[in-house]
Amino acid sequence: MFGGKGGLGKTTFSAATAYYLAKKGKRVLVFSVDPQASLSDIFKKDIFGKGPTEIIPNLYAQEIDADRRVKEYQNEIRQKILTMYGMDKIPEEIESYIQAAAAEPAMEESAIFDEVVDIVVKGGYDYYIYDLVPLGHALYYLSMASVYDAWIDKITNLRQQMREYDQVAAVIRRDKDLDEDAILNELLYIKDRINKSSGILTDKKQTAFFFVLTAEQMIINDTQKAAQLFAKFDVPLSGYIINRVLPEELKGQNIPEYLRNRFTMQDKYLKVIEETFQGQILASVAEMERDVTGIPMIEKVAKSMFGDV
Numbered sequence: 458m459f460g461g462k463g464g465l466g467k468t469t470f471s472a473a474t475a476y477y478l479a480k481k482g483k484r485v486l487v488f489s490v491d492p493q494a495s496l497s498d499i500f501k502k503d504i505f506g507k508g509p510t511e512i513i514p515n516l517y518a519q520e521i522d523a524d525r526r527v528k529e530y531q532n533e534i535r536q537k538i539l540t541m542y543g544m545d546k547i548p549e550e551i552e553s554y555i556q557a558a559a560a561e562p563a564m565e566e567s568a569i570f571d572e573v574v575d576i577v578v579k580g581g582y583d584y585y586i587y588d589l590v591p592l593g594h595a596l597y598y599l600s601m602a603s604v605y606d607a608w609i610d611k612i613t614n615l616r617q618q619m620r621e622y623d624q625v626a627a628v629i630r631r632d633k634d635l636d637e638d639a640i641l642n643e644l645l646y647i648k649d650r651i652n653k654s655s656g657i658l659t660d661k662k663q664t665a666f667f668f669v670l671t672a673e674q675m676i677i678n679d680t681q682k683a684a685q686l687f688a689k690f691d692v693p694l695s696g697y698i699i700n701r702v703l704p705e706e707l708k709g710q711n712i713p714e715y716l717r718n719r720f721t722m723q724d725k726y727l728k729v730i731e732e733t734f735q736g737q738i739l740a741s742v743a744e745m746e747r748d749v750t751g752i753p754m755i756e757k758v759a760k761s762m763f764g765d766v
């Protein structure tokens with residue numbers, strides 16, 4: 458997973474890493490939930506909402522259509538309510554609630570989460586590269602895992618208590634009993650999926666999380682703050698990659714003052730980065746002569762990241 462603020466190079470590095478691994482013969486899926494169709498841009502191919510699409514041999518890319526997933530999700534919820542409660546029609550007040558909930562950011566997050574869990578749990582690839590939206594859904598998932606745990610424990614206890622009251626009052630109805638078990642089973646299913654995927658996310662053997670940053674004061678500050686947050690949730694941070702570094706060899710040439718000033722600033726902040734993230738800088742990638750789209754440019758970035766491809 459690549460994290461960091463928007464525009465720093467997450468999608469670029471995701472694509473380059475996928476390219477590198479695919480060239481090594483690994484089966485790779487690079488996927489994104491960013492509504493700005495950025496993998497489509499970098500691969501110069503419209504893949505939005507089309508499922509895994511082969512880019513080159515072994516390299517598959519997928520852009521998740523979050524809106525569609527939210528709609529599917531709403532339908533699923535309607536269906537579950539109908540079957541669990543034995544209704545033939547969703548009551549109006551519940552329907553308006555379902556509609557209102559779709560506008561909640563949490564609903565979209567949850568739908569995206571579901572899709573990501575589906576992708577990872579399904580298997581079929583050697584590597585999954587998750588091109589995260591700015592600041593990373595990872596934190597959200599991980600915090601959800603503990604919230605769900607507490608919530609489900611509470612609900613289970615409540616159900617147990619209610620059952621005891623019911624027994625005293627001798628009002629238990631068999632069909633109602635079954636319905637409640639279906640609801641609990643659903644909750645346990647959700648809980649299991651969240652625990653499974655948060656287990657994958659926090660397993661250092663399976664998951665690597667890289668932060669992308671550039672040699673600028675504000676970016677360094679933000680990266681440090683984000684890294685502290687990630688540490689709090691036990692996300693295995695694997696290191697930092699510096700992007701858009703002006704090539705050293707330019708220095709020896711007759712360059713304008715403008716560029717000389719840029720170099721002075723860059724040298725200063727590269728030093729700050731070195732001191733701040735001691736021993737955790739994995740690569741620095743040069744500022745290219747143009748934006749990174751298309752396989753030849755992706756290959757260039759991959760070489761800059763990993764050495765010879």
Ligand SMILES: Nc1ncnc2c1ncn2[C@@H]1O[C@H](COP(=O)(O)OP(=O)(O)O)[C@@H](O)[C@H]1O
Pocket residue numbers: 461462463464465466467468469470495700701702742743744745746747748749750
């Ligand atoms: N090393 C680089 N040299 C030149 N352009 C770059 C470099 N890294 C990224 N870019 C360009 O910067 C823009 C933002 O990069 P992107 O990977 O989409 O960022 P993010 O996914 O973090 O928002 C893109 O147009 C990309 O081509």
Ligand SMILES: [Mg+2]
Pocket residue numbers: 467468469491495588
């Ligand atoms: Mg991006």
